[in-house]
Amino acid sequence: MLSEDDLVAAIAAVAGGEGAGVTVGIGDDAAVLAGGIVASTDILVDGVHFDSGRISVRDIGHRAAAASLSDMAAMGAEPVCLLAAFGLPEGFGGVRELAAGMTEHGVPLAGGDLSRSGRLLVSVTAIGRAERPVLRSGGRPGDLLVVTGRLGGQAAGGYTARVTPRLAEGRALAAVATAMLDLSDGIATDAGRLAAASGTGAVVELERLPRAPGATVEQAAAGGEDYELLAAVPEAARLPVPATVVGRLTGDGEVLLLDGEGRPRSLRGWDHFA
Ligand SMILES: [Mg+2]
Numbered sequence: 001m002l003s004e005d006d007l008v009a010a011i012a013a014v015a016g017g018e019g020a021g022v023t024v025g026i027g028d029d030a031a032v033l034a035g036g037i038v039a040s041t042d043i044l045v046d047g048v049h050f051d052s053g054r055i056s057v058r059d060i061g062h063r064a065a066a067a068s069l070s071d072m073a074a075m076g077a078e079p080v081c082l083l084a085a086f087g088l089p090e091g092f093g094g095v096r097e098l099a100a101g102m103t104e105h106g107v108p109l110a111g112g113d114l115s116r117s118g119r120l121l122v123s124v125t126a127i128g129r130a131e132r133p134v135l136r137s138g139g140r141p142g143d144l145l146v147v148t149g150r151l152g153g154q155a156a157g158g159y160t161a162r163v164t165p166r167l168a169e170g171r172a173l174a175a176v177a178t179a180m181l182d183l184s185d186g187i188a189t190d191a192g193r194l195a196a197a198s199g200t201g202a203v204v205e206l207e208r209l210p211r212a213p214g215a216t217v218e219q220a221a222a223g224g225e226d227y228e229l230l231a232a233v234p235e236a237a238r239l240p241v242p243a244t245v246v247g248r249l250t251g252d253g254e255v256l257l258l259d260g261e262g263r264p265r266s267l268r269g270w271d272h273f274a
Contacts, residue, residue: 005193024135027197029074029181030126032133039127040071046120055160057094060122061101062162067184068126069105069165070227074182075135076174077128079167081110084124087117098122105165132174139179139198139232141251145191146243148173148229151183152215155223163227170229172240177231186222187246189269190230192255198232201250207260210244221257222267 002010012026024032030040044064046052052060065082072079082102086095095114102124103109148169154161166182173180179198183190187204195202209220232249233239257265 024133028135028137029071030077030128030133032075032130032135036130036133037127038072038075038077038130038133039125040068041123041125042067042071043121043123050159052120054158057097058101059160059162060120061098062104063101064122064124065102065105065107065126066163066165066227068124069107069167070163070182070184072126072128073165073167073170074180074229075128075130075133076170076177076180077130077133078171079107079126079128081108081127082124083127084109084112084122085114086112087115087119087121089117089120092120130174134174134177134180134231136179136181136194136197137199139194139200139249140234141200141249142235143178143232143249144235144245145194145202145204145247145249146231146233146239146245147183147187147210148241148243149226150210150212150215150220151187151226151228152209152220152223153212154225155219156212156215159225163225165227166229169241169243173229173231173233173243175240176233176237178234179232181230183226183228183230184224186224186226186267186269187220187230188222188257188267191247191257194230194232195249195253195255198249201252201254201256202247203250203256203258204247205258206265208244208246210246218267222269224269
C-alpha cells in the first residue's frame with residue numbers, strides 16, 4: 001500500500017489546488033483561505049486511532065477535537081469553531097458525551113453531520129483565523145529546530161492521555177517562526193516533512209529531545225500523537241515561549257537523526273498505511 005504522504009500527493013494532484021479563495025491548499029497543517037481564514041480536518045477511527053474499549057467516549061471527543069485544534073496551533077491561528085461528523089455504530093448511546101468532550105477545549109461546535117457506521121468514526125474540522133499563518137515551507141538553512149513540551153508521553157502511556165493543543169504557544173511562536181507543524185506522527189517523520197516543504201535538510205539530535213516521564217528516545221522520536229509544536233526559528237530570534245532546541249535545518253536535502261555519538265539512526269514515525 002502507498003504511504004500516507006503518497007496518498008496525499010495523489011489527492012493533491014486532482015484537488016484543484018490554489019486559486020480563487022484558496023491561498024494555500026493541500027500539504028500544510030491547514031488550508032489558508034482569503035482573509036486569513038484557516039481550515040483543517042482530521043479523522044479518528046475506532047481500532048485505528050483509539051480503542052473504544054480502553055478510552056471513554058468523552059475522551060474520544062476531546063482527542064478528536066485536540067487533533068484538529070493542534071493544526072490550528074501549528075498555523076499560529078486562533079480557532080473560531082469546530083464542525084464534526086460522527087459515524088455511529090448501531091445502538092451507540094454516547095453522542096452527547098462525544099460532543100461534550102469536544103467542546104471542553106473552549107471552542108464551540110457550530111455544525112456537522114451524522115451517519116450510521118460499522119465502527120465509531122469521528123471527523124472534526126477546525127476553522128480559525130491567523131493574521132500571519134505560519135506554513136511548513138518557510139524554513140531556511142541554519143534555522144534552529146525547536147519543540148514545545150515533552151515528547152513520547154503518548155506512546156509511553158498507551159495513547160490514552162489527554163492531549164492539549166498548543167494554541168497559545170503556536171500564536172506566540174508565529175511571531176518568530178519561519179516554519180511550523182504539529183508533531184502528530186513523531187519528529188522522526190515530521191522533521192522530514194518540514195524540511196521537504198522548506199526545501200532544506202535537517203539534523204535532529206536525538207539526545208536533545210525533551211522526553212516525557214517514562215518515554216524512551218525511540219518513543220520520543222517516533223511514538224507520535226504528542227501534538228507538540230516543531231518550529232524552525234532564526235538563530236538570532238528570542239523564543240517567546242519555553243521550547244527546546246533539538247537540531248537545525250541544513251543546506252543539503254538530507255534529514256539526519258543523530259544519536260549521542262553523532263551516528264545516524266533510522267527511525268520512522270507513525271504511518272497509518274505503512
Ligand atoms: Mg498537523
